[in-house]
Amino acid sequence: MSLSGGSFADFEEKARLAASQLLSIKPDESLLLISHLDADGLSAGSIMMAALLKAGKSPHLRIVKQLDESVIKDISQLRPRFAVFTDMGSGQKSMLGKMDGTTPVIIDHHQPEKMDKDLGFMEVNAHLCGFDGSSDISASGTAFRVALKMDPYNALLAPLALVGALGDLQDKGERSTLTGINAMIAEEAEKAGLLGIKKGLKLYGFESRPLIKCMEYTLDPFLPGLSGDEGACFKLIKSIGIDPRRPDGSWKLVSDLSKEDLKQVINGVIKYLISQGLSSREAESIVGAIYVFTKEDADTPLRDAREFASSINACGRLGKYGLGISICLGDRSRALTEMKEVLQEYRKSISGYLNWLSTNKDATKILPHVQAIYGGTAIDDKIIGTLASIAFSIKPFSNDKPIIGFANSDNVVKVSARGTADLVRRGLNLGAIMKEASEKFGGAGGGHTIAAGAQIPLGKEDEFLRMVDEQISKTVSGVKL
Ligand code: C5P
Ligand code: C5P
Numbered sequence: 001m002s003l004s005g006g007s008f009a010d011f012e013e014k015a016r017l018a019a020s021q022l023l024s025i026k027p028d029e030s031l032l033l034i035s036h037l038d039a040d041g042l043s044a045g046s047i048m049m050a051a052l053l054k055a056g057k058s059p060h061l062r063i064v065k066q067l068d069e070s071v072i073k074d075i076s077q078l079r080p081r082f083a084v085f086t087d088m089g090s091g092q093k094s095m096l097g098k099m100d101g102t103t104p105v106i107i108d109h110h111q112p113e114k115m116d117k118d119l120g121f122m123e124v125n126a127h128l129c130g131f132d133g134s135s136d137i138s139a140s141g142t143a144f145r146v147a148l149k150m151d152p153y154n155a156l157l158a159p160l161a162l163v164g165a166l167g168d169l170q171d172k173g174e175r176s177t178l179t180g181i182n183a184m185i186a187e188e189a190e191k192a193g194l195l196g197i198k199k200g201l202k203l204y205g206f207e208s209r210p211l212i213k214c215m216e217y218t219l220d221p222f223l224p225g226l227s228g229d230e231g232a233c234f235k236l237i238k239s240i241g242i243d244p245r246r247p248d249g250s251w252k253l254v255s256d257l258s259k260e261d262l263k264q265v266i267n268g269v270i271k272y273l274i275s276q277g278l279s280s281r282e283a284e285s286i287v288g289a290i291y292v293f294t295k296e297d298a299d300t301p302l303r304d305a306r307e308f309a310s311s312i313n314a315c316g317r318l319g320k321y322g323l324g325i326s327i328c329l330g331d332r333s334r335a336l337t338e339m340k341e342v343l344q345e346y347r348k349s350i351s352g353y354l355n356w357l358s359t360n361k362d363a364t365k366i367l368p369h370v371q372a373i374y375g376g377t378a379i380d381d382k383i384i385g386t387l388a389s390i391a392f393s394i395k396p397f398s399n400d401k402p403i404i405g406f407a408n409s410d411n412v413v414k415v416s417a418r419g420t421a422d423l424v425r426r427g428l429n430l431g432a433i434m435k436e437a438s439e440k441f442g443g444a445g446g447g448h449t450i451a452a453g454a455q456i457p458l459g460k461e462d463e464f465l466r467m468v469d470e471q472i473s474k475t476v477s478g479v480k481l
Contacts, residue, residue: 003180006130011181012145014124018105019149021122025057025082032080032102033061034071036087036139037316037382039167039309043140043160044086044107046328051147051154052084059084063321065382065409067092068444068455075099087139087164090125091431091446107143109133109168110447111431126181134448135172136180140164144185158189159293159305160328166291167309169220169389169451172421176202176288186291195305196292200254201266204307206290208298210251211265212237212244217301219310219347221286222390224276228347240268277395300336301343302327311339314346317382353379353387354394364396365465369472371397372465373405381409385416385453392420402430404468406461413461415445415454417468424449427476437467 025031031052035045045061052059060080064071067088072095075083079101089096089106093113096104106123110133124146126137137145144161147154165171165182173179178186189195200206202221203214215226215233226233237244242261246252257265266287273283291305302308315324320342326335356378357363365372373391375384388405391397402423405416415438417430430452434445438454441464445454456464 003131003136003184005132005136005180006126008129008181011124011126011129011131012149014129015142015145016149018107018122018124018146021105022052022057022084022146023055023150027056027058029082030078030080031057031059031082031084032075032078033059033084033086034067034075034088035061035063035085037063037065037319037321038087038385039313039316040109040138040140040164041087042312042316042321042324043164043167043328044138044143046325047140047143047147047154047157047160048084048086048107049325050157050329051143051150054153055150061325063316063325064088065414066453066455067095069095072096072098075102086143090123090127091435092444093119093121093123096121107139107146109137109139109142111449113446131180134168134450135170135182137182137185138164138168138170141182141185145181155188155192156194158185158192158194159295159308161185162189162195162291162305163309163312163328166306167313171289173289175199176285178289178291194293194295196294198290198292199288200290201269202286202288202290202306204301204310205304206254207292208253208303210244210253211242211257212251214254215269217307217347219350220306221282222350222393223273224278224393226272228351236268236272237265240264242268276393278393279399282393282399297332300332301340302332302336311343313386314343315339317380317386318342318346318349319382349380349383350386350390353383354390357387357391357394366396367401367465367469369476370401370465370469371403372461373403374461375405375407377408379405379407381407381414383407384414385418385451388416388418389451392418402428402468402472404465408458409455411458412443412455413458415456415464417447417452417454419450421450423476426478428472429475433468433471433475437464437471440467 035041084105086107090108090112091110141161204217205214212233216230270283296302312324363374384405384407388403402419419428429449431447434452434454438445441456443456
C-alpha cells in the first residue's frame with residue numbers, strides 16, 4: 001500500500017536505528033521506560049516492555065501524567081543508564097538535555113520541539129519524516145514499528161498499536177477508518193488473522209453484544225443521554241419501533257435484526273443524536289469502520305478495538321496503571337475481572353462529572369473564540385481531558401470553538417485543550433497555543449494541533465484563557481462569534 005505525505009523509508013530507518021540501540025543495551029545496564037497514562041501511552045509502554053523483555057533486557061516501567069521537571073528530577077535521582085520515553089519526549093527535548101548520565105531514547109508522535117542545536121538524541125517520530133503524528137500514527141504504532149525491527153515475532157503486538165491509535169481518536173479517515181501508517185498496520189494485522197475490519201454502527205461490541213448493551217457501553221463517541229444509561233437505551237430502541245427483546249425475553253443481538261429493522265435502528269439513532277444537538281455529519285459518523293480483535297473472546301470488552309482502547313484509557317485515567325499494563329501484556333484472568341469493574345467506575349465518574357457540569361453553571365465560560373470548563377478541585381486532573389472531549393456533544397458547548405478544561409493538580413492548574421478536525425483545517429494548532437501561552441505564565445505545554453495540554457500557576461485561568469482566545473482569533477479563520 002502506498003503512503004502519502006511522508007517518507008516511510010526514512011521513518012523505518014529511524015525505527016531500525018532505535019531498535020539496534022535498544023538491542024545493544026547489556027542485560028545488566030539499567031533501563032527505565034517512561035510513558036503516558038492514556039490508552040496510547042499505556043499500549044506504547046507495554047509494547048516496549050514486551051519487546052525489551054523478549055530481547056533479554058531488564059526494563060522498569062513508570063507511568064506519568066506528563067513529562068515535567070519533577071519527572072526529570074526523579075529520573076536524575078534514579079540515574080538509569082538509558083531512559084526510553086514513549087508517547088512523550090519530542091516536545092520536551094530541552095528538558096531531557098538536563099539529565100546527567102542517562103541516555104534518552106524518544107519514541108513519540110507529538111509535535112517536536114524546535115531546537116537551536118541538535119542534542120543528538122535518538123528520536124523516532126513520524127513528524128520528522130513528513131507524516132502527521134496526530135492522524136498517521138500514534139505513539140503505540142511508533143513503538144510497534146521499533147519493536148518489529150527488534151524481532152519480527154513482535155508482529156503479534158499489532159493490536160496494541162491500533163489500541164493506541166483508536167484511543168487517540170486517529171480514526172479520522174472516511175467512515176471513521178484509520179489512515180496513513182495506522183491503516184498499513186491494520187492491513188498487516190488483518191492478513192495475520194489478528195484483526196477483522198467491518199462496517200456497521202460504531203457501538204461497542206456491535207457484533208457480539210445485545211443491542212441496548214452496546215449502546216449503553218459506548219463511550220467514544222460519547223452518546224449524550226445514552227452512554228451509561230441502560231433504561232434510556234431501552235426506551236430509544238422501543239421508540240424506534242423495535243422490541244429490544246426476543247420472544248423468550250432475552251436481549252436481541254444485532255444478528256437477530258432483519259435488514260429493514262437494522263436500517264430503522266441506524267436511522268433512529270442518528271435522528272436521536274441530531275435531536276441532542278449533534279450536527280448531521282457527526283451523528284452520521286456513528287456508522288463506520290469497526291475494528292475487531294479476532295483472538296479476543298466475543299463477550300469481553302477487549303474484542304472491539306475501540307472498547308479495548310476505552311478500557312485501557314479508563315485504567316489510566318483512574319490511576320490503575322498496573323492493571324492497564326497487565327491487560328496489554330496479555331493477562332486475561334483476574335485482571336480482566338478487575339478491569340470490568342474499573343470500566344463501570346469510569347462510566348459512573350464521567351456521568352457524575354457531567355451532572356456536576358450541568359448543575360454548576362459558573363463552571364462554564366464562553367468567550368468569543370473559545371469555551372472553557374473550570375473544574376477547580378471538583379474534577380480530577382486525569383479526567384479533565386476526557387471531559388473536554390465529551391463536552392463538544394453536550395449543551396451549551398458547540399463545535400464552533402475549541403474547549404479548554406481546567407482542573408487543579410497539586411499546586412498547579414492542569415489545562416486540557418480540545419479542538420475539531422474542522423477547526424484544525426482552518427488553522428487551529430492547540431499544541432503551539434498551549435506551549436506559547438503557558439510559557440508566558442512560567443508554565444509548560446504542548447501536544448497536537450487537535451488535542452493539547454499545559455500546566456499553569458494556580459489562579460491564572462482567566463488571564464490564560466483570554467490569551468488563548470486572542471491567539472485563536474488571530475490564527476483560525478472564520479471562528480464564529
Ligand atoms: O498524549 P497523547 O497524544 O497520547 O494524547 C492525546 C489525547 O488527546 C488522548 O487522550 C486523546 O483521546 C485526546 N484526543 C481528543 N480528541 C482528538 C484527538 C485526541 O480528545 N480529536
Ligand atoms: O492531558 P491531556 O489529555 O489533555 O493532553 C492532551 C495532549 O497534550 C496529550 O497528547 C499530551 O501528551 C499533550 N501534552 C503536552 N504537554 C503538556 C500537557 C499535555 O504535550 N504539558
